[in-house]
Amino acid sequence: MAADAILGRKVPNGIGKAKMFGVKAPQFSFMRVDGADPVVSVEMVSTGEVACFGNSFEEAFLKALIASQLKLPRVGGGVLITTAIKNERILKIAKKLQKFGLKIYATLHTADFLKENGIDAVVLQKVREKGENLIDQITSGNINLVFNVPSANGNVNATVMEDEYIIRRKAVEFGVPVVTNVELMETFVNSLEKYVKNRRFIFSGF
Numbered sequence: 001m002a003a004d005a006i007l008g009r010k011v012p013n014g015i016g017k018a019k020m021f022g023v024k025a026p027q028f029s030f031m032r033v034d035g036a037d038p039v040v041s042v043e044m045v046s047t048g049e050v051a052c053f054g055n056s057f058e059e060a061f062l063k064a065l066i067a068s069q070l071k072l073p074r075v076g077g078g079v080l081i082t083t084a085i086k087n088e089r090i091l092k093i094a095k096k097l098q099k100f101g102l103k104i105y106a107t108l109h110t111a112d113f114l115k116e117n118g119i120d121a122v123v124l125q126k127v128r129e130k131g132e133n134l135i136d137q138i139t140s141g142n143i144n145l146v147f148n149v150p151s152a153n154g155n156v157n158a159t160v161m162e163d164e165y166i167i168r169r170k171a172v173e174f175g176v177p178v179v180t181n182v183e184l185m186e187t188f189v190n191s192l193e194k195y196v197k198n199r200r201f202i203f204s205g206f
Contacts, residue, residue: 021057024049025064058191065188070177075101077144080124080134082106082167084151086113089182093147094119096189105134105143127163138170146171146178147185 005011027048050067054060065072073079079102081094094114098104104121106114111121124134137143150164171178179185 020053020055021060022051022053023057023060023064024051025068025070027068056194058194061187061191062195071144071175072177073100073102073144076103078103078105078122078137078142079145079147080105080138080143080167081110081114081121081147082134082164083110083147083149085149085182086110089186091117091119093182093185093189094121096193100189100192102145105137107134127166128159134167135170138167138174138176141174143171143176146176148178148180149182150180 001011027050050064052060052063052067054063062072079097081090081104083090091114094104098119104114104119105124106121107126108123111123114121124132124137127133127135134143138146146167148164148167151160168178168180179188
């Protein structure tokens with residue numbers, strides 16, 4: 001069918017409609033490499049992968065996450081959002097996470113941005129600050145998912161970048177999933193939203 005399309009031949013309408021979906025998810029061994037920063041890039045560095053099928057993209061996507069041993073957050077659990085990005089996409093993600101019954105944690109500026117837009121957020125001190133420190137919350141098990149978009153090189157000082165690395169690394173060491181990509185986080189919450197709405201299948205932890 002692909003060859004016919006490339007050659008300009010007629011392809012009947014509907015012949016390419018998907019009946020099932022397959023999603024592959026990478027698996028990484030960050031814990032086996034001392035000090036490795038759990039940030040993915042375009043380079044293939046995974047140590048394995050899994051492939052799962054579903055009747056919808058969202059179903060296959062969530063199954064792939066589960067099969068790759070990513071722990072989905074439980075209702076009543078906590079999500080840490082820390083990013084320099086302040087836009088509508090971040091707000092939509094936070095609103096959906098809150099709708100799922102998850103508690104939002106954030107650093108001061110991110111929390112202020114969320115609160116200004118009607119989203120409750122618990123303010124946590126940064127890595128090097130005294131008080132209710134976000135690392136303490138990760139190590140104590142109160143945070144079940146970390147959403148951190150790394151700052152662009154050159155736009156922030158070395159201390160900020162080091163703190164972001166510590167957050168991601170500490171999360172991995174305590175078995176907390178880390179998402180560093182806005183597109184992936186959007187796919188994740190949209191998939192959960194469809195599952196919650198349709199109750200298509202049950203998976204552990206949510």
